[in-house]
Structures are given as C-alpha cells and as structure tokens.
Amino acid sequence: NAGVTQTPKFQVLKTGQSMTLQCAQDMNHNSMYWYRQDPGMGLRLIYYSASEGTTDKGEVPNGYNVSRLNKREFSLRLESAAPSQTSVYFCAISKTFSGVADTQYFGPGTRLTVL
Amino acid sequence: AQSVTQLDSHVSVSEGTPVLLRCNYSSSYSPSLFWYVQHPNKGLQLLLKYTSAATLVKGINGFEAEFKKSETSFHLTKPSAHMSDAAEYFCVVRLSAGNNRKLIWGLGTSLAVNP
Numbered sequence: 001n002a003g004v005t006q007t008p009k010f011q012v013l014k015t016g017q018s019m020t021l022q023c024a025q026d027m028n029h030n031s032m033y034w035y036r037q038d039p040g041m042g043l044r045l046i047y048y049s050a051s052e053g054t055t056d057k058g059e060v061p062n063g064y065n066v067s068r069l070n071k072r073e074f075s076l077r078l079e080s081a082a083p084s085q086t087s088v089y090f091c092a093i094s095k096t097f098s099g100v101a102d103t104q105y106f107g108p109g110t111r112l113t114v115l
Numbered sequence: 116a117q118s119v120t121q122l123d124s125h126v127s128v129s130e131g132t133p134v135l136l137r138c139n140y141s142s143s144y145s146p147s148l149f150w151y152v153q154h155p156n157k158g159l160q161l162l163l164k165y166t167s168a169a170t171l172v173k174g175i176n177g178f179e180a181e182f183k184k185s186e187t188s189f190h191l192t193k194p195s196a197h198m199s200d201a202a203e204y205f206c207v208v209r210l211s212a213g214n215n216r217k218l219i220w221g222l223g224t225s226l227a228v229n230p
Contacts, residue, residue, distance in 0.1 A: 040124075040222065041222065042205065042220045042221060042222040042223050043159075043205070043220045044220075045217060045218075048217070058217070090158065090159065092159075103149075103161045103164065104151075104159075104161070104218065105161075106158040106159040106160070107158060108157070108158045109158055
C-alpha cells in the first residue's frame with residue numbers, strides 16, 4: 001500500500017519544454033490536488049479534482065493543465081515551462097472534497113528546475 | 116476573507132525545552148483546523164486536527180493543540196522538544212460552511228532544535 005506516488009522525483013527542463021507530472025493513489029479517495037511549494041510562500045493550490053471526471057482551478061493555475069485520467073490518477077502538465085515554474089510539486093488526496101475533517105495525504109513531491 | 120497566520124516564520128528551541136508554534140485564523144464560519152509537518156526533503160504528514168469536538172487535540176509525536184475560539188487561535192505545543200522535531204510546520208484552516216471547501220495554508224514555521 002503505497003498511498004500516493006509521484007513520478008518523476010526530480011526533473012530539469014529548459015525553458016519552453018513540456019512535461020507531465022504523474023500522480024497515482026491506491027487509497028480509493030475521491031479528491032485529488034496539485035500544489036506547488038516555494039520558499040517563504042507555503043503551499044499554493046494549482047488545480048484540484050473533487051471527484052473523477054471533474055477538475056477546477058486553484059489559486060495559481062496559469063501555465064498548467066490537468067487531467068483526471070480515472071479515479072486513481074491525476075496528472076499535471078506544463079505545456080511550455082518557464083523559470084518561474086521552478087518549484088517542488090506535491091500531489092495530495094482526500095476522501096471527499098466537502099468533508100471538512102478530511103485529512104489530505106501527500107505524495108513525496110517532484111522537484112522541478114526550469115533553466 | 117478567510118485567512119491563517121503563523122506568527123513566527125522561525126522558532127529555535129533547545130532539546131528538552133517546550134515548543135510553542137503559534138497560529139491565528141480568521142473565518143466567518145466554524146473552521147476545521149489542522150497542523151501538518153514536513154521533515155527536510157520529505158512530503159507532508161498530518162500532525163493533528165480539530166473538528167469541533169474537544170478543544171484540546173492530541174496528535175502524533177507528543178504534540179497537541181488547543182482551539183480557542185475567543186482568541187481565534189490554534190497554537191501547537193509540545194512539552195519537551197526532541198531533535199527529530201526539527202521540521203517545517205504548517206497550520207491549515209478549512210471552512211465548514213459556504214462554497215469554499217478548499218484548505219487555506221499558513222506560510223509555515225521552521226522549527227530548529229538545538230542540542
């Protein structure tokens with residue numbers, strides 16, 4: 001039982017390149033999230049998927065797209081990477097979206113550098 | 116507007132002394148409150164959560180937090196710091212009413228534990 005897995009763990013891109021970050025869960029939770037973490041700024045929500053088949057913008061969606069492929073998988077795509085997207089990216093899941101006490105479980109993160 | 120403020124960006128304590136990490140929130144609704152911990156180069160893990168039951172909440176690794184509605188605070192404490200407590204701590208608020216079901220993250224408090 002791995003919980004939440006993310007691939008890759010590290011990635012270096014050149015400006016303008018594209019890539020997809022993958023997230024998968026084996027906890028059968030409905031809601032999935034993508035965050036970025038930057039020094040001094042805490043976690044900021046990029047996109048979320050309250051349930052399979054739905055996605056919505058979070059706080060900082062510009063430059064990103066997402067796909068909820070099925071209940072288990074939620075991918076984050078950078079179409080044309082920019083240095084400002086250098087960050088650590090975390091995928092998270094929760095049992096439901098509306099459950100106010102629902103715990104979020106996090107993946108180990110992807111450290112992305114854009115040169 | 117709903118927000119969460121972690122009053123100290125950095126706290127330094129000696130091993131064996133008490134830990135206090137402060138968190139204040141503002142919310143028009145009854146919130147759920149969480150503390151998450153992030154050890155260096157690791158993902159995030161739930162430490163404890165308040166969900167309108169007992170105001171004193173006990174978490175993992177000897178941490179606890181007290182919800183004080185009159186002070187709109189949810190400070191995290193531990194009687195005796197251990198070296199392994201050195202990490203980044205995040206206070207998180209979630210609304211229990213209204214349309215906004217997303218979490219609001221504090222900017223984090225870095226805890227250093229000195230031998």
